[in-house]
Amino acid sequence: MSESAATQDLDVRLEKHRTELTGYCYRMLGSAFEAEDAVQDTMVRAWKSFDKFExxxxxxxxxxxxATNVCLDMLTAGNRRARPMDLSGPTPVAQAQLNPQPEIVWLEPVPDGRVLPSMADPAEAAVSRESIRLAFVAALQHLPPKQRAVLILREVLAxxxxEVAELLDTTVASVNSALQRARATIAESEPATTETSDPLDEEQKALLERYVTAFEGYDMKAxxxxxxxxxxFTMPPFDLWLQGHDDIVAWMLGPGAGCRGSRLLPTFANGTPAFAHYKPTESGDGYLPWALQIIEIEDGRISTMHCFLDTARWFPLFDLPMRLEKEKDGQG
Incomplete structure (x- = not known):
């Protein structure tokens, strides 16, 4: 085989693992962009040192x-990404103030397709999807980096x-001890069991259809x-979060009233249903990005609406259009 053919063959072999490695790094880091950087660094290191791979x-x-070593290096600063509810209690809508926090504070959304490889086993696919939910990844952030790696490798990747001991250059006893401590910490944070999105059952589909109708019609009763x-209800990069449908509705009819007349396009993020939220332009001739909504469902009703407002970052990541023309909107 020629040198160029061998290089191309290695590139193909490495690329086969990109999606699952991105999922692993995302769970470790809590950031879609940092995960992609970590995987790219992993690929470069592997390519450069492949002649040493025995x-x-x-x-x-x-x-x-x-990839684990890359992530551990990135986590040495001790930064922990979070959701707004991980940092403070809810704010009554009457006292609501929009205080932005730096990007590095927040747990980031991630497109399903970038972190969930195709799996033939439905049970494995379900575990993989469950383990990228925002609540679960937020819980992982409470773990020291090596415990985080052990839990993901043992519980998520089986x-x-x-094997984990060999990867981390430690003993089986040490791995088992780290796993036990990690499980105890995760149990304390009690991530909610939200319903994942693949496949959506008929009840979930009906709920989301009703949600789109209610939101686009700005029907607060519905x-x-x-x-x-x-x-x-959360709105990163602002640290404000609301709890209770009364405060959510009061916000939407007050400071959020500019969302009236919006349009929602379905997508998938963090293993749960999501929507690209577009607000009408001032001229009324179309719609511009406003938020990436991640919808969490529990027991047949919506439990959380995460609205990530930095659309300049999120919409390109999710391959979403940066404008909707009114005449092309089939729901208008």
Whole structure:
């Protein structure tokens, strides 16, 4: 095989693992962009040092070892990404103030397609999808970096304790101890069990159709009927979050009234249903990006509406259009 053909073959072999590695790094780092940077760094390191790869482990295991080291290096600063509800209590709508926080504070959304590889086993796919939910990734942020790696490798990716020990250059006993401590910490944070999106059942589809109709029609009575009594509403990069459908509706009819007449396009983020939210332009000739909404469902009703407002970052990441023309809107 020629040198160029060998290089191309290696590139193909490495690329086969990109999606699952991005998912792993996203769970470790809580940032879609940092995860992609980490995987790119992993690929470059693997390419440069491939002549030292002796094949004593699989190529996949070797790549995970490199990716883990990259993530651990990135986490040495001790930064922990969070959702607004991880930082403070809810604010009554009458006292609501919009205080932006730096981007590095926030847990970031991620498109399903960038972190969820195709899986033949439905049970494995369900675990993979469940483990990128915002609540679960937020819970992971409470773990020290190595415990985080152990929990993900053992619980999400189903690696054996001996495999994890080899990857981390430690003992099986140490891995088992780290896993036990990580499980205890996760249990304390109690991430809510929200319903994942693939596939949507008929009840979920009907709920989301009613949500779109209520939101686009700005029908607050219909929207209230879809929300849990203690539903949550967040708007990163602002640290404000609201709890309870009364405060959510009061916000939407007050400071958020500019969302009247909006349009929603469905997408998928963090294993749950999501929508690209477009507000009408001032001229009324179309719609411009306003938020990426991630909708969490519990027991047949909406439990959380996460509205990520930095659309200049999120819409390109999700391959969403930066404008909707009114004449092309099939729902108008």
């Amino acid at each position: 094949g004593r482990s699989s190529l996949r295991s070797w790549l995970y070892r490199i 690696w054996k304790a001996s 929207l209230t009927a879809l929300l849990h009594d203690d539903a949550k």
